[in-house]
Amino acid sequence: MAATPHLRPAPGSIPTSPGVYRFKDASDHVIYVGKAKNLRSRLSSYFRDFAGLHPRTQQMVSTAADVDWTIVGTEVEALQLEYSWIKQYDPRFNIKYRDDKSYPYLAVTLGEEIPRVQVMRGAKRKGVRYFGPYSHAWAIRETVDLLLRVFPVRTCSAGVYRSARSSGRPCLLGYIGKCVAPCVDRVSAEEHRRLVDDFCSFLAGDTGRFLRELEGRMGEAAQEMEYERAARLRDDIAALRSALEKQAVVLPDSTDCDVIAMAEDQLEAAVQIFYVRGGRIRGRRGYVVDRVTDADTDELVQTLLGQLYGDGGGDEDEQDREESATVVPREVLVSHAPGDTRAVAEWLSQRRGSNVDLRVPQRGDKKSLMETVQKNAREALARHKTHRAGDLSTRSSALNELQEALDLPEAPLRIECYDISNLQGEHVVASMVVFEDGLARKSEYRRFQVRGGGQNDVAAMHEVITRRFRRYLEESSRSGEVANMGRSGDHGERREGEDAAPGKFAYPPNLVVVDGARPQAEAARRALDELGVEDVAVCGLAKRLEEVWLPDDEDPVILPRAGEGLYMLQRVRDEAHRFAIRYHRQKRAKALTGSALDEIEGLGPSRRAALIKGFGSVRKLSGATPEEIAKVPGIGPKLAETVHAHLSGGSDGRTKADENNDGGGDA
Numbered sequence: 242m243a244a245t246p247h248l249r250p251a252p253g254s255i256p257t258s259p260g261v262y263r264f265k266d267a268s269d270h271v272i273y274v275g276k277a278k279n280l281r282s283r284l285s286s287y288f289r290d291f292a293g294l295h296p297r298t299q300q301m302v303s304t305a306a307d308v309d310w311t312i313v314g315t316e317v318e319a320l321q322l323e324y325s326w327i328k329q330y331d332p333r334f335n336i337k338y339r340d341d342k343s344y345p346y347l348a349v350t351l352g353e354e355i356p357r358v359q360v361m362r363g364a365k366r367k368g369v370r371y372f373g374p375y376s377h378a379w380a381i382r383e384t385v386d387l388l389l390r391v392f393p394v395r396t397c398s399a400g401v402y403r404s405a406r407s408s409g410r411p412c413l414l415g416y417i418g419k420c421v422a423p424c425v426d427r428v429s430a431e432e433h434r435r436l437v438d439d440f441c442s443f444l445a446g447d448t449g450r451f452l453r454e455l456e457g458r459m460g461e462a463a464q465e466m467e468y469e470r471a472a473r474l475r476d477d478i479a480a481l482r483s484a485l486e487k488q489a490v491v492l493p494d495s496t497d498c499d500v501i502a503m504a505e506d507q508l509e510a511a512v513q514i515f516y517v518r519g520g521r522i523r524g525r526r527g528y529v530v531d532r533v534t535d536a537d538t539d540e541l542v543q544t545l546l547g548q549l550y551g552d553g554g555g556d557e558d559e560q561d562r563e564e565s566a567t568v569v570p571r572e573v574l575v576s577h578a579p580g581d582t583r584a585v586a587e588w589l590s591q592r593r594g595s596n597v598d599l600r601v602p603q604r605g606d607k608k609s610l611m612e613t614v615q616k617n618a619r620e621a622l623a624r625h626k627t628h629r630a631g632d633l634s635t636r637s638s639a640l641n642e643l644q645e646a647l648d649l650p651e652a653p654l655r656i657e658c659y660d661i662s663n664l665q666g667e668h669v670v671a672s673m674v675v676f677e678d679g680l681a682r683k684s685e686y687r688r689f690q691v692r693g694g695g696q697n698d699v700a701a702m703h704e705v706i707t708r709r710f711r712r713y714l715e716e717s718s719r720s721g722e723v724a725n726m727g728r729s730g731d732h733g734e735r736r737e738g739e740d741a742a743p744g745k746f747a748y749p750p751n752l753v754v755v756d757g758a759r760p761q762a763e764a765a766r767r768a769l770d771e772l773g774v775e776d777v778a779v780c781g782l783a784k785r786l787e788e789v790w791l792p793d794d795e796d797p798v799i800l801p802r803a804g805e806g807l808y809m810l811q812r813v814r815d816e817a818h819r820f821a822i823r824y825h826r827q828k829r830a831k832a833l834t835g836s837a838l839d840e841i842e843g844l845g846p847s848r849r850a851a852l853i854k855g856f857g858s859v860r861k862l863s864g865a866t867p868e869e870i871a872k873v874p875g876i877g878p879k880l881a882e883t884v885h886a887h888l889s890g891g892s893d894g895r896t897k898a899d900e901n902n903d904g905g906g907d908a
Contacts (some may be wrong), residue, residue, distance in 0.1 A: 248305055249288045255281040255310070259321045262310040264301060264334075271330035273301050276323040278581075295786065297802060301334040302551040316584040317591070322482050324551035330520045336536060338512065338528040346524075347372040347381045349441055354430055355402070355423050356437045357395050358385060372444045372523065386895070389419040390442040390480045391451070394433065396420065430823065443481070445518065452481060496520045498572035500610055501549075503542060504618040506815070510541055511622035514549070515614050518570075527621050543579035550592055569593040574602050576615055626812070635805055636679030642806030643752070644797055647791070649778055653752035654678055658813040659709075659765070660756040661691065661701045662821035670828060671705040672821035676813050687746075688824045699764045702755055706768035712746040714772060749777055756814050758783040758797075766792035782814045841887050848875050852884070863888040 259281045264273040277283030286296070287302050293303065313319045327335055348361035352368020360378050365371060385396065395402070397412055397420070405411050405424040415422035423433045443451055457479045462471035500515040512528040530541065550569050569592045578601050579585045586599040602608040640652040647653075656676045663669040675685035689708065691701045753769075755761045762781035769777055780798075781790040787807060788797035800807035842851075855873040856862040862870070862884070871881035 244802050248308060250284065250308065255284050256312055257281045258312045259314070259316050260310050260312045261326060262308060263326065263330075264305040264332075265307045265309070266304055267306040269307075271326070271332050272304060272310050273332045273334040274323055274326045274330065276316075276319040278316055278319075280312070284308065284310070297334070300521065304334075316581060317587045320547070320581070320584050320588045324547040328551065328628050334460070336528045336530060336541065338548055345378040345381055347385065347444070349437060351437070351441075355395055355433060357397070357402075358437075358440065359396065370441060370707055372441075381711075386419075387480045387483050388440065388443065388750070389414070389453070391477045392436055392443065393419050393421045394437050394440050395423060396813045397424075413561070427497070444523075451739070452478060455481070467817070496572070497570040498574055498607075499570050500574045500614045501542075501605075502576040502611060502614040502618045503538065503545075504615065504622045505538065505541070506622070506811075509622065509625070511618050511625060512545055513618040513621055515610070515617075516570075517610075525617075527618075529622075529625055537580075538577045539580040542575055542577050543581065543585060546573070546575075546579060546585055550589060566627075567640075569597055571595075572598045572600075574600065574607055574611060574875055576601065576611060576618075609789070636809070639679060639805035639809040642804055646789070646800055646806055647752070647778060647780055649752065650749065653750070653778070654746065654808075656752045656754060656813055657749045657750040658754040658817040659702065659705055660707070660758070660814070660817040660821040661698045662818075662825040663691075663701075670821060670824045671701060672817050672824060673705075673709060674813065674817045674820055676809075676816075679809060681816060685748075686820060690828070698757065699760045702761045703764040703768045706753070706755075706765045707772065709746060710749075710769060710772050710774050710777075713749055716747045749774070751776055751778065753779045754810060754813055754817075755779070755781045756784075756817060757781045758788070759792070759794075762790045762792045780810075782810050787811065840897055841884055843883065848880075859888070 259276075259278050261274065261276045262280060262284060263271050266272050268526050275283070287298070291299065291302065311322065313322060314324075346361050348359055349370045349372075350357045350359070350368065351370050360381050361369070361371070388818075389396070393414075396414065397405070401412055402424050404772075405415070405422075409425055411420065411425050411427075414420040415425070415427075421428045421433060421436065423430060428436075439451070457476055459471050459474035459478065462468070462474060479522055496517060497519070498517050500517060502513050504511050510530050512530070514526045514528075515522050516524045516526075528545065530545075536544070543894070567843040569589050571593075573589060582599060586597055589599060590596040602611050637652075640654065643649070644652045654677060658674050658676075659668065659671060661671050669691040670857035671687070671689040671691055673687040675682040677685075687709070689705050691704055753765055755765050758781050762779055764779075766779045769779065779792055783790060783797070787802070789807075789810065790797050800810070833873070851873050852862055852870070853859070856865060865885070867885045870876055870884055871878050876884070
């Protein structure tokens with residue numbers, strides 16, 4: 242793949258002003274839209290080092306047949322034009338957020354002569370005012386049912402409304418007092434619309450006015466001894482309070498803000514948005530996005546804000562903008578600042594028509610709420626990954642993609658992944674995780690304490706693969722001997738049940754994945770060749786660009802960023818990394834607490850702490866001479882001799898349990 246030669250503009254022809262640029266394909270379709278503070282610097286970056294570009298960016302530049310740009314006066318104008326063009330052209334290489342599910346809204350059809358309150362999903366329509374989104378449709382129906390007691394507006398469908406109007410009889414809601422029945426002219430269209438406006442005002446956060454008004458009317462009815470009317474008003478107040486209780490109070494009553502948090506990994510990001518109006522959480526929404534470009538977190542946040550608040554053109558009037566787009570609140574709180582906070586805040590202020598405070602909360606209730614939203618985002622990402630990993634057809638597709646991309650004779654039903662973890666050569670450990678049919682097989686996980694690798698990850702990987710497959714060959718040989726004994730009828734030396742209990746390394750994988758690039762993959766392949774294991778495929782997965790390296794290939798295999806095959810490799814690699822880190826931390830904690838010193842007589846807690854502080858670890862202490870140990874404050878020559886004698890048998894820093902560990906997960 243190479244960049245289109247004629248695509249690069251002539252040197253010096255690109256201005257240094259702020260602006261927006263468009264890449265187009267051979268059919269003159271816009272495939273990417275971007276903005277820049279300096280057009281020359283930004284566009285030149287696409288052509289300086291083509292090999293260093295992200296694979297998705299390489300594909301975009303190679304697909305493009307032309308590039309043009311438009312100069313604007315300020316960065317805010319560039320932001321506005323970029324969002325406008327993205328909405329107009331829907332370029333396929335731009336980041337696209339998608340709802341992680343279809344969220345229901347409480348909708349009021351203000352564009353109709355007799356407005357209706359209903360549950361709506363899908364794309365927003367002009368002339369409809371939306372509240373929410375809500376997590377569940379039943380939550381909307383419960384809220385509406387409570388509010389209809391005080392605001393008995395129309396909720397029936399168009400067919401029911403026409404039927405009632407033609408027959409002259411209202412529907413059931415009209416008979417029980419939960420609709421003012423404009424269908425039979427009990428109220429005029431103007432009176433019904435005023436009632437609808439009050440309904441919308443209450444949902445928008447103007448709750449105190451209605452509660453005070455009802456309480457005043459209840460008091461007047463009680464003074465006039467109209468106790469039945471006072472009881473009805475009391476029940477109306479209780480209904481409004483019950484509806485408010487369903488919306489958690491999180492901030493002061495005057496607070497209107499959107500709280501946006503993001504959780505991400507190398508391939509995907511999940512976003513959660515909490516809508517706070519009048520200090521209460523009125524709704525929430527979630528998005529997921531495939532990270533198909535090398536966009537940083539700040540760029541992802543900036544793109545999200547554009548898609549979230551940028552629907553609709555800039556020439557709309559205020560009412561249309563409120564009905565067709567997400568209304569911009571006074572405050573927008575984000576977990577990560579966008580790339581150009583000042584320009585984005587100014588753009589949001591123009592969308593709102595007044596100042597918008599865009600910031601990352603640092604303290605107080607708003608920071609606490611942000612932590613809650615971030616927790617929801619992390620859980621949403623985990624749910625998304627669990628659902629994706631648990632789907633049988635998705636797993637089958639992933640295994641087939643790997644078989645094709647890596648040129649395997651069959652789908653890799655058993656995958657083993659290895660990762661090395663160390664800190665400056667100390668406590669070098671490795672992990673082995675196993676996935677069978679695309680699912681983690683945790684009972685097969687193993688841990689290794691690396692003996693000779695040191696800080697060299699390549700040597701450590703060679704050692705671990707050698708130990709693992711040497712054990713496999715030994716156990717295969719033993720199982721063969723046991724089988725031969727069974728066939729010959731000689732059971733004299735076989736223990737009961739021996740043939741029914743396979744060893745910890747008895748099963749070979751179809752594919753070995755190592756965390757790293759070509760050097761690590763070559764080390765694994767070399768270890769297998771030295772042992773004569775030829776029927777196991779090897780690949781490495783590099784973190785930076787998620788490239789897949791084969792031991793014998795000069796160039797990496799580039800899997801589709803949004804494909805299931807790469808997703809599975811990444812999940813396997815991340816699990817191996819997690820397991821290795823966990824073991825490494827256990828080893829470090831054990832060394833720092835000095836557990837090997839606990840058995841030494843005369844060495845109390847304070848002296849143990851002094852030794853660990855003086856030498857840094859038990860391993861370094863084990864290699865010290867009695868004279869060096871005696872230099873630690875509180876340690877005399879006699880005690881130094883005792884410590885040295887106790888540790889001299891384990892000068893390599895390994896405990897007795899470690900010496901018996903041949904590489905298994907506590908094997």
